[in-house]
Amino acid sequence: MRRALAGLTTRGRSFVAAGATAILCAFVLGERDLLRAGVLVLVLPLLCTLAVSRTRYRLACARRLDPPRLPVGREARVDLRLENVSRLPSGLLMVEDRVPYALGGRARFVLDRIEPHGKRELGYRIRSDVRGRYRVGPLTVRLADPFGMVELVRSFSLSDRLTVTPAIVPLPHERLAGAWKGGGDSIASAVSAAGEDDVTPREYRHGDDLRRVHWRSTARHGELMVRREEQHFQSSGTLFLDTRRTSHWGDGMAGSFEQAVSVTASIGVHLVRTGMNLRYVTDAGEALPAASADGGFEGLLLDALAIARRSKGGSLSPGLAVLRGRAGKSRDGDGLIIAVFGALSGEEARSVAAARRGAGTCVAVLVEAHGTAGSPSPQDGGAEPVSAQAAGLLRAGGWRVVIIRSAAELAGAWAQAGQAGEDFVRDGS
Structure with a gap:
């Protein structure tokens, strides 16, 4: 009863205040009719409180997300099923599924009545333009009386996770020359x-x-x-992402970090679907060990990139040490290394160039920010842009270099990267 009294709505509290005031005035003025009216106004919310507090019906809830993982900008459908598992019909129900603001805000429904053992199917759509992992739920049910005097809130514990992955850019079916080397033995070569x-x-x-x-x-x-049947090569590669805060500029989807994450996701998904074993490395070290598509690497990579954030570290050394260690184990290097960077200084570019070992194919994707602060432009007295300086140092170390300003330019750059033995620079301007 105490919980029900705490659930009095504004209307219910107003009735209680008005009834108590009318009763007090009736005693002061000696008006019996006013006393009767005051008692009626006071008793009505109390009776509603008693009726709602004695509600004994039970509800069961189930939720389904379709799909549970989707790229930014796409819609997912949430299906709810509310079931009355008691022998009593329910009263007026106000149902609200808690949804983060980034997914579209609250989802509210009003149900007049659910018969005993009856079911109600509810549904709504959510979408997000910001990648991340979001909690959908739990479902809350507000029990109210027909007069709107009392409202009790009951919450379920069930919630689900929706993963919003970076935008994926479809890439042409081009194989990078020299990339398909690996750790398998081939009878044909023997x-x-x-x-x-x-x-x-x-x-x-x-x-x-x-x-x-x-x-x-x-x-x-x-x-x-x-x-014996010919054994196929087991091609392997490494996907490297520079997450340092100091190497990226801009915020939101137009910032270089968000574009770099989208580029990494697009390349990773493309390579896994072509049958390559990949591992994922960041500037902080190895994030995901090598695995194939059969091992669910694509889903693991997208989940990791969905929650990727800028790191506070200022050095590439931990990540480059992982690349050097892996490359040193094989005569042909790591097979394929694709590294996605923001801004690189000359010293950092030399360190990256030195990470290449053997005859492995190494591709560096430099993501430029629009209007990068502190980066000289070609119009500034003929000064060379920072990205061009880094590209020259990387090419001198045997890397192929791609310079883009957004993930949308990646498809055209990838087609050129597939040309055998040709290093190039893709200018997105």
Whole structure:
């Protein structure tokens, strides 16, 4: 009852105040009619409070997000199912699902009545132009009397997570020359190096193609022998993102950091879908270990990029140390390294260039901010832009360099990056 009294609405409190005032005035003035009216006005909200406090029906709630992960700017649908699991019909219900402001604000519904064991299906749409991980729910139900005197709030504990990933730019089906090297062994390369006689055969099995029969081994062993199936290369690569606060300029979607995150997501999704094993590294070190598409790397990468924030660190050393350590384990380097940077100083560019080992393909994507403060432009007395200086140092170290100003320019730059043996600079102006 105490909880119900605390749930009196403004109308209910006004009735209580008016009734108490009328009763007091009736005693002072000796007016019986005023006393009757005051008692009626005072008792009505109290009776409503008693009725709502004795409500014993129970409600069950279920929620479904479709889809639970989506890119920025896309819509998701939220489906709610509210069920009355008691034997009593419900009264007037005001239902509100708590939704972060970035997803569109509150979702409210009014239900007149739910019969015993009845169900109600509710739905609404949400969208966000800002990547991140958002909590949808819990659902709150406001119980009210027909006169609007009392309102009690009951909340469910169920909530769901919606992940809004960076914008993905579709890339052309271009393979970077020299990128498809890796840690697998190929029988075809072994044959070309050692000769056909040195290929290890195996016994013939029912269903094997007769064109793969190895006749010399068959004559030697006295039974049908076939060549082993060719093992494909296990291509691997590294995706590097510079998250340092000092290397990015601008806020919001137009800032260089948001564009860099979108570029990283686009390249990562493209490479995973082409069958490459990737790992994700930032300036702070390894963020996600190497995995293939079968291992769910695409989802893990998008989840990580959805909550990526600018780091307070000012050095690339931890991340570059991971690149050097991995590259040092293989004669061909890391297979493929694609690094996405903001602004790089000359010293930082030299450190990045030195991270390349062996014959691995390394591509640096430099994301320029519009109107970057402190960066000299070509019109400033012929001074060379910071990005151009860094690009020259990286190219001298064997890196291919791409300079873009937004993720929208990545598709055209990627097509040029696929040209064999050609280093270039893509100017987004």
